[in-house]
Amino acid sequence: MSRLTQLSDTEASTEAATLFSAIKSKLGIVPNLYRVIGNAPAVLSAALGFNEALGKGSFDQKTREAIALTVAGENACDYCASAHSAISRSLKVDEAEITARLHGKSADPKLNAVLTFAAAVVEKRGRVSDEDLASARNAGLNEGEIVETVGVVVANILTNYINHVADTEIDFPVVRTQAA
Numbered sequence: 001m002s003r004l005t006q007l008s009d010t011e012a013s014t015e016a017a018t019l020f021s022a023i024k025s026k027l028g029i030v031p032n033l034y035r036v037i038g039n040a041p042a043v044l045s046a047a048l049g050f051n052e053a054l055g056k057g058s059f060d061q062k063t064r065e066a067i068a069l070t071v072a073g074e075n076a077c078d079y080c081a082s083a084h085s086a087i088s089r090s091l092k093v094d095e096a097e098i099t100a101r102l103h104g105k106s107a108d109p110k111l112n113a114v115l116t117f118a119a120a121v122v123e124k125r126g127r128v129s130d131e132d133l134a135s136a137r138n139a140g141l142n143e144g145e146i147v148e149t150v151g152v153v154v155a156n157i158l159t160n161y162i163n164h165v166a167d168t169e170i171d172f173p174v175v176r177t178q179a180a
Helices: 014-027 032-037 041-054 061-074 078-090 095-102 109-123 130-138 143-166
Strands: none
Touching: 014 032, 014 041, 032 041, 032 078, 032 143, 041 143, 061 078, 061 095, 061 109, 061 143, 078 095, 078 143, 109 130, 109 143, 130 143
8 A cells, every 4th residue: 555645537636637637537547646746736747747858859759768767676676667668568568678667777779878878777777887988888888878878777767766765556567666
């Protein structure tokens, strides 16, 4: 059971209910994570807005989902591992690649560089080394992609940490990061 309230539609404030309606129209459901974040509608609005803005960046959805899996793996967030595994499956990513991404790896060389850098950002709390940056650049990442990687990492750290605090009930097929 979640340690923070997963608001029902009827329990939600007017602002949260409006955001829930928008989420439901887009996804067909309101995931439990958003029902927890709805306790602070400003945070829910910010999280949704940040992700919407990142969707207009240079990374496609598969790349953003791959980063989300790496961040979930690094932070041992089973909720996000479960959610982003399900989304990745819907994007036709195979199970072996999903598992690799949870470990910050990919069979694709450029994506592998992005995920290696993303994992370093999480592990080192942003204080990456000159070598981390040089490796990212040598693998073909430009400065915009480096900054965008950090942005996607940060967006996912927010949800990882909320899930850790709340112990959000997983409403996707369960993926355990410790078994990944």
